[in-house]
Amino acid sequence: MARAFEPQVATANHLLDGDVVYFTEHGDWTRHLTEAVVAETPDQAETLLGAASLFPQDVVGVYLANVQVIDGKPEPSHFREIFRTRGPSNYHHGKQAEA
Amino acid sequence: MYSYSNFDADFVRSRVEEFKGQVARRLDGSLTEDEFKPLRLMNGLYLQLHAYMLRVAIPYGTLNGAQMHQLAYIADTWDKGYGHFTTRQNIQFNWPKLQDVPAILDALADVSMHAIQTSGNCIRNVTADHFAGAAADEIEDPRPTAELIRQWSTDHPEFAYLPRKFKVAVTGAPHDRAVTKAHDIGLRMVRNDAGEPGYEVVIGGGLGRTPMVGKVVRDFLPRADLLAYLEAILQVYNLSGRRDNKYKARIKILVHETGLEELKAKIEAVFARNQTLLEPVDAGIVARIAADFAEPTWVRKPVVDLPTDVGFRAWFDTNTAAHKNPDYAIVTVSTKAIGATPGDVTSAQMRVLADLGEQYSHDELRISHEQNVILPHVHKSDLPAVYASLKAAGLGTSNIGLISDIIACPGMDYCALATARSIPVAQEISNAFEDLAVQHDIGELKIKISGCINACGHHHVGHIGILGLDKAGVESYQITLGGDGTETTTIGERAGPGFAYDEIVPAVERLVEAYLGLREDETETFLAAYRRVGMAPFKSALYPEVVANAA
Structure with missing residues (x-):
């Protein structure tokens, strides 16, 4: 049996500083996962990836990442994506320092 | 120390100018990422998990005070005030911004440094014994050889697109501190029966997905023949190395699949041809390099009694x-x-x-x-x-060779390839054994941690090796035991199923406890004890529940 579809967001790294970014419903990029637009179906995910791939001058390496929607907000499901929302664990650098 | 010739200085500066133009064209949209990526990688610029990372070459691990000062300046000016020294004797900056990288490269060029060939399928920064020119057990300083190889391999047009990356290490001492048998080519400086200097040449070593101990392809290579012979190895590898599968593209696989004897015959044939085609290396160049590595003028002053505290x-x-x-x-x-x-x-x-x-x-x-x-x-x-x-300065910790002197790759705190974190595991092991007196009692014990199968943390040659993997969406750590990265290079043996993130430090503690309980006396190191008793008692310590269930 095919695996149930998990909600997804489109994510990438910013061209200039490499920071993790997410695609929003307004068709631009945010540095905060909570502001990301969530695809709820495979069709929506395909459309999302297509739309997010139209910004080769702003971001690098667009891909879809699985999320869980909790209280209406996307949260990362895989530990790699959790780290991407925070920054490294050995120093208070990256997103966690900017929050 | 080697000082740049005008040729070196001009070459490095021209590469900075070239990259400046490439970055500008990326920023204005003339270059796509697909076009730009190989160009930035040729200049040591990676895109990692949270930011770009610039890997700067420190040729054979040698630098002077001015260069170290400049690294500090770069860390303060364009990064977050620190740098990370790597297992290939390089330094990485974890937070540079793309538009700043040309300025960083200019600042490096100001002190005869660069980031060229620190990435990509080319001959990487050549490494050497870090005690070169100083060690009491050394036959000869390996750095003139390493520098000659650096000059030969930098921008070598024939070897810019090898099947895979290629790493060379050189040691001039019988005690191998440079892990030469885990390199694509390892060179050990030796003398023949007539007392003439030359090299024992080892090929096909490597860690990563398929760890292999290098094999001796030439017992004695006269010094003058070095480049013609290296050229022959690289030519054979360049033509015969596999390009169909990234995981089988290193020379170790070619050695393994072809067989040492057959490959050796091929290399010798190309070498014979090279000797007739290639001009010998200019003696003046060799002499100039050697002069740069002349012994310092030792200070003659009495040795005072050292403190007894x-x-x-x-x-x-x-x-x-x-x-x-x-x-x-x-x-x-x-x-x-x-x-x-x-x-x-x-x-x-x-x-x-x-x-x-x-x-x-x-x-x-x-x-x-x-x-x-x-x-x-x-x-x-x-x-x-x-x-x-x-x-x-917080740099006085007395733990070299002890349990807290851990190698750890950046792991999933920084690296885009990582499958699990390494750094916090190292930190927590260190914290668990924070009492230096306890560490000294445990004695020599090398723990090496990699956050993925590529093995930048050299886990295969750790007395205790730890490999972090992604096991069904959870960090999982595999332990190997009995690895050794010296002249008696041994690939560690996998102990059994992996441990969860919060189980790995207690597992290491149980290993140490088992060792302390079974060693013959305090002179028997962990590795020696492991070699004597084998895996079984350590396995029982790691997996007590299995032992209990079997009883």
Whole structure:
């Protein structure tokens, strides 16, 4: 049996500083996962990836990442994506320092 | 130390200018990422998990005070005030911005440094014994050879697109501190029966997905034939190495699949042809390189009685090594204070190290593949002053070779390829054994941690190796035991199923406890004990529930 579809967001790294970014419903990029637009179906995910791939001058390496929607907000499901929302664990650098 | 010729300086500066243009074209949209990526990688610029990362070459791990000062300046000006020394004797900056990288490369060029060939399928920065030119057991300084190879391999047009990356290491001492048998080519400087200098050539070593100990392809290669022979190895590899599968593209697979004897015959045939085609290396160039690595003028002054306080003695016993001049010592500075990130040094610490190098070590510093910093030539009378400065800078930890002197790759805290974190595992093991007296009692024990199968953390050759994997969406850590990265290179043996993130430190504690319980006496190291008793008692310590269930 095919695996149930998990909600997804489109994510990438910013061209200039490499920071993790997410695609929003307004068709631009945010540095905060909570502001990301969530695809709820495979069709929506395909459309999302297509739309997010139209910004080769702003971001690098667009891909879809699985999320869980909790209280209406996307949260990362895989530990790699959790780290991407925070920054490294050995120093208070990256997103966690900017929050 | 090697000083750049005008050719070197012009070449490096022209590469900076070229990259400046490439970055500008990326920023204005003339270059796509697909076009730009190989160009930035050729200049050491990676895009990692949270930011770009610039890997700067430190040829054979040697640098001077001015260069270390400049690394501190770069860390403060364009990064977050620190740098990370790697297991290939390089330094990585974890937070540069794309538009700043040309300026960083310019600042590096100002002190004869660069980031060329620190990535990509080319011949990478050549590594060497970090005690080169200083070690008491050395036959000969390997750095003139390493520098010759650097010049030969830099921008070598034929070897810009090899099947895969290619790593060369050189040692001039019988005790191998450069892990030469885990390199694509390992060179050991030897003398033949007539007393002539040459090399034992080892090929096909490597860690990663398929760990292999290198094999001797030539017992004795006369020194003058070095480049013609290396060229032959690379030519055979370039043509015959597999390009169909990235995981089978290293020369170790070619050696394995072809067989050493057949490959050796091919190499010798190409070598014979090369000897007739290639002009011998200009003797003037060789002489000039050798002159750059001439011994420093040793200071002649009496060796005073060294302090007897416990702190200094512990540091002296653990962190200094025998120098070829009995009035001198080699100082290994630990970057691994208890709970610290292995290999990380702040800009303030870099400046302390640079000053100490200039004042007390004939203006020389080294980076070891074990991610520590070496002051290779310290007069014994200066050791108390050096220790006091290091201690004040948080660099005085007396743990070289002990359980907290851990190698750890950046892992999933930084690296885009990682499958699990390494750094916090190292930090927590270090914290668990924070009492240095306990560490000294445990004795020599090398723990090496990699956050993915590529094995940048050399886990296969750790006495205790730890490999972090993604097991069904959870970090899982595999333990290998009995690895050894010296002249008796051994690939560690996998102990059994992996451990969860919060189980790995207790597992290491059980291993150590088992070792302390079974060693014959305190002179028997963990590795020696493992070799004597084998895996079984350690396995019982790691998996007590299995033992209990079987009973």
